[in-house]
Amino acid sequence: MLSNSLVELDRRHLVHPVSSFRGHEARGVRVLTGGQGATVSDAEGRRLIDGFAGLWCVNAGYGHESVVAAAAEQMRQLPYATGYFDLGAEAPILLAAALAERSPGDLDHVYFTLGGSDAVDSTIRFVRYYWHARGQPDRDQFISVAQGYHGSSSLGAGLTALPAFHDGFGLPYPWQHKISSHYTYRNPVRGDQAVIDASVAELRAKIEEIGAERVAAFYVEPIQGSGGVLVPPMGWVKAMREVCAEYGVLFVADEVITGFGRTGPIFACEEEGIVPDLMTTAKGLTSGYVPMGAVFLSDHVYDTIADGAGAKAIGHGFTYSAHPVSAAVALEVLALYEGGLFENGRRMGARLMAGLEGLRDHPLVGDVRGRGMLAAVELVVDKAEKTPLPASVQPATRLFDRAWEEGLILRAFAQGVLGYAPPLCCTEDEIDAIVARTRRVLDRTL
């Protein structure tokens, strides 16, 4: 089908996620047609380095035949098995066991979802159930972090702290509270320890303001992704975890982006040496080949829910929880990661960070931050004042367009932040090209 008729059909019929519907109609869709390694091609025959791994998810890269074969084999053998009625299938069981073995501490119980939003949504329901089972149903208040993103489900979107997900939706709900982000580049508090101390004090104050006996859980991304790749000082996540332990508040780590090698280790929590009470993942779990997410429950959360329910069914679950095809894909993707991709990602992550650091001499570059294959460059018009790019520049669309013209897909956030999350399979040449093409984008933005 001709690309321009596709554009017209898209305009008329396909509702795009997180987009300005009218803006999208005016701009039209760019149709991607293929992918190999870290490169994608479009309907006009253009080849681009995917510096954002789709939507920070294609961690293994495109075109792995072994993943295709695993999916096909599972479809041929048994495309679907419900987990209801005490039924199951081999692939999800093996996957749960493999993940439990690799997860921090006693996060040994895995509930599979279709993606990140329903993983977060599931944690909210599990947390509520947990406190009911403990005889404390009034623990129904949730805290998350400004600039955080926890998906766009009805409940989770209120834990998300980005205006576009609240405005017009009547969110957040009154039981959803926020503390400030660490956002070190724009934090008036300077110095790593001072930032940690300020967040600890703010979380304590927030818990006490609400009443410790009312606070159910605190949600954190080890690195805030959709808020602009905001990297906390090392020790920040651990300090927040300790405050939660002190008050008996459940600590939920949202590793939907940071999981599966994005920052180096399999889970970012490892770097801080902490064990959350619950953890969410998705994206890199299947490397985007098919949808899947996972919630990890620690022993005490699982046992409290199990014992609280007794013989009663716990009314939470989806038709496609633990889908066998997704599980078969995830098992093969895990084998690829451990067969060398995690290792390559760690080497390429160091190269990416060094390359982006080299852009600091550019007049528009205010900040460079990241860890592993997750990074951002924040643009400003005045480095001393940290003045953001004016809205007239329309950073999100203009910077994205310029990168596209240079053969690079990156994420351009509205506030003038360029986001990077390349596939872990990138070669040295591809990493160097990401950096070189970014410099050309910056030069054209002066």
Ligand code: PLP
């Ligand atoms: N949590 C985090 C930290 C995310 O970054 C995302 C998506 O980007 C989600 C949850 C929601 O995941 P999904 O888009 O798969 O629903």
